[in-house]
Amino acid sequence: MSFVNIxxxxxxxxxxxxxxxxxxxxxxxxxxxILGVIMKNKFSNKIMSSFDFYAVTTxxxxxxxxxxxxxxxxxxxxxxxxxxxxxxxxxxxxxxxLSKLVSTFIFAIILFDIxxxxxxxxFKCNFGGKNIIFVIILIDALTFFACSLSTAxxxxxxxxxxxxxxxxxxxxxxxxxxxxxxxxxTDSGIMKVFFSLSPVRYVTECSxxxxxxxxxxxxxxxxxMLMILSIICILICKFTFxxxxxxx
Amino acid sequence: MxxxxxxxxxxxxxxxxxxxxxxxxxxxxxxxxxxxxxxxxGKSTTINILANVLSYDGxxxxxxxxxxxxxxxxxxxxxxxxxxxxxxxEELSAEENVRFFASIYNIKGKELDKxxxxxxxxxxLYDRRNDKPKTFSGxxxxxxxxxxxxxxxxxxxxxxxxxxxxxxxxxxxxxxxIKTLKAKGITVIYSTHYMEEIEAVADRMIVMNEGKxxxxxxxxxxxxxxxNDVTYTFVLTNLDKLDENLILNLDKVxxxxxxxxxxxxxxxxxxxxxxxxxxxxxxxxxxxxxMNRKESSLEDIFLDLxxxxxxx
Numbered sequence: 348m349s350f351v352n353i354x355x356x357x358x359x360x361x362x363x364x365x366x367x368x369x370x371x372x373x374x375x376x377x378x379x380x381i382l383g384v385i386m387k388n389k390f391s392n393k394i395m396s397s398f399d400f401y402a403v404t405t406x407x408x409x410x411x412x413x414x415x416x417x418x419x420x421x422x423x424x425x426x427x428x429x430x431x432x433x434x435x436x437x438x439x440x441x442x443x444x445l446s447k448l449v450s451t452f453i454f455a456i457i458l459f460d461i462x463x464x465x466x467x468x469x470f471k472c473n474f475g476g477k478n479i480i481f482v483i484i485l486i487d488a489l490t491f492f493a494c495s496l497s498t499a500x501x502x503x504x505x506x507x508x509x510x511x512x513x514x515x516x517x518x519x520x521x522x523x524x525x526x527x528x529x530x531x532x533t534d535s536g537i538m539k540v541f542f543s544l545s546p547v548r549y550v551t552e553c554s555x556x557x558x559x560x561x562x563x564x565x566x567x568x569x570x571x572m573l574m575i576l577s578i579i580c581i582l583i584c585k586f587t588f589x590x591x592x593x594x595x
Numbered sequence: 596m597x598x599x600x601x602x603x604x605x606x607x608x609x610x611x612x613x614x615x616x617x618x619x620x621x622x623x624x625x626x627x628x629x630x631x632x633x634x635x636x637g638k639s640t641t642i643n644i645l646a647n648v649l650s651y652d653g654x655x656x657x658x659x660x661x662x663x664x665x666x667x668x669x670x671x672x673x674x675x676x677x678x679x680x681x682x683x684x685e686e687l688s689a690e691e692n693v694r695f696f697a698s699i700y701n702i703k704g705k706e707l708d709k710x711x712x713x714x715x716x717x718x719x720l721y722d723r724r725n726d727k728p729k730t731f732s733g734x735x736x737x738x739x740x741x742x743x744x745x746x747x748x749x750x751x752x753x754x755x756x757x758x759x760x761x762x763x764x765x766x767x768x769x770x771x772x773i774k775t776l777k778a779k780g781i782t783v784i785y786s787t788h789y790m791e792e793i794e795a796v797a798d799r800m801i802v803m804n805e806g807k808x809x810x811x812x813x814x815x816x817x818x819x820x821x822x823n824d825v826t827y828t829f830v831l832t833n834l835d836k837l838d839e840n841l842i843l844n845l846d847k848v849x850x851x852x853x854x855x856x857x858x859x860x861x862x863x864x865x866x867x868x869x870x871x872x873x874x875x876x877x878x879x880x881x882x883x884x885x886m887n888r889k890e891s892s893l894e895d896i897f898l899d900l901x902x903x904x905x906x907x
Contacts, residue, residue, distance in 0.1 A: 428684070
């Protein structure tokens with residue numbers, strides 16, 4: 348019950364922070380419009396318009412960049428002061444970092460899922476029609492992994508500035524090798540290894556296969572891979588989170 | 596008297612340093628125990644161990660009959676912690692802060708409403724309950740910090756330097772509040788390096804220095820353990836005519852210090868000595884213009900025990 352209270356409270360806190368709401372709603376929307384307009388001529392429009400492509404990919408980018416929100420609600424000095432008292436309560440140490448992870452995840456999926464529905468049903472972008480639910484599940488799984496990665500970063504690095512310098516760097520590498528920004532060849536040996544290391548690439552590829560080919564071959568593999576990576580991150584938190592360092 | 600906390604041979608090591616060196620003490624039910632010592636004495640380490648946020652390397656701790664190393668949840672429910680650093684959310688109202696921190700102890704419904712109101716009233720912030728702490732003065736924030744730590748009705752309250760950097764009015768308010776806690780039978784551990792606060796509220800005190808307990812007891816107990824000196828200071832005319840050795844030869848006079856028109860005489864406590872000293876002064880043609888008597892204070896006791904001032 349205490350855990351639910353903490354998650355509810357954290358969630359309320361995030362929604363009360365305008366900067367976090369704007370970054371996770373307006374930013375993907377603006378990015379989608381700008382990229383859609385700029386790249387309009389690069390797409391044939393017959394199968395996929397630039398707006399179709401960037402509606403999906405900007406949400407994938409936002410899901411990946413949620414790492415900044417997690418570190419903010421976990422380690423930002425203003426919030427951390429109050430969080431310190433939480434550790435005095437009769438809860439386990441795991442509940443301290445899990446509450447941050449879960450609340451950011453819920454916050455993100457509420458916003459991203461609403462955006463996906465708006466983009467499909469109001470802006471008429473292609474999210475696969477009825478298959479939109481599977482694309483959303485993929486984006487949500489990626490969001491969960493990003494939240495877990497950032498939480499692990501917070502537990503290891505223990506400092507918001509360090510987390511915000513290192514973790515977004517890792518996610519930017521994932522994004523670069525996903526081919527979202529620049530189409531990349533996949534044939535050459537070493538590059539193939541790099542591509543295969545980016546979880547974002549699997550989410551992007553799988554989403555496109557579901558939307559345009561009604562092909563679910565990668566769906567379960569991608570979800571399982573993201574869940575395994577998230578569990579590894581949570582295990583890292585379990586071994587590296589020290590209450591005494593958090594309250595210091 | 597029932598002991599609510601029993602600490603035996605507690606040890607805590609940091610890399611290359613032993614912060615707590617095998618201390619043992621008990622805390623009686625309903626008492627205010629002052630934990631006194633300069634910075635680095637091991638007070639905060641001890642408090643953080645009792646608050647269950649710091650592990651320890653040796654010894655045993657029993658709180659309300661529960662073993663601290665195994666029954667942490669049961670202990671945490673009965674403990675209220677007022678940390679030295681403010682542990683509140685600046686962006687939420689005072690009431691939201693207190694409500695949240697009470698709710699994570701599984702208090703809900705009408706009981707939660709009642710506790711929140713009571714906690715805010717007891718620190719005189721109920722009228723400001725809808726305001727955010729960022730609009731509060733330092734003293735008000737400290738009081739809110741206290742309200743957040745007591746709203747779940749703990750049996751034991753641990754306060755770590757709760758008056759640091761606040762105005763005298765808020766400090767007095769906090770000290771008065773501690774007295775009301777004591778009157779309700781709540782046990783309080785009060786850590787500070789302000790001697791006058793300990794004198795004002797504590798029933799008993801533990802003096803720590805360099806990770807060890809160097810004295811324990813009531814103020815009177817401690818005074819008995821260390822020197823019980825009284826210092827008389829006289830303002831005299833014709834002081835140059837007085838030979839200080841005459842006074843130094845008196846029984847129980849330990850030290851005489853003569854400067855311009857001031858004579859300072861340290862005696863080992865007895866009321867009769869003053870008569871002998873005064874008559875000696877007068878028979879040597881000196882006139883007493885003023886006189887002052889000063890007993891050993893806790894500050895002197897601490898200096899005597901450690902060779903350090905408390906605020907070092």
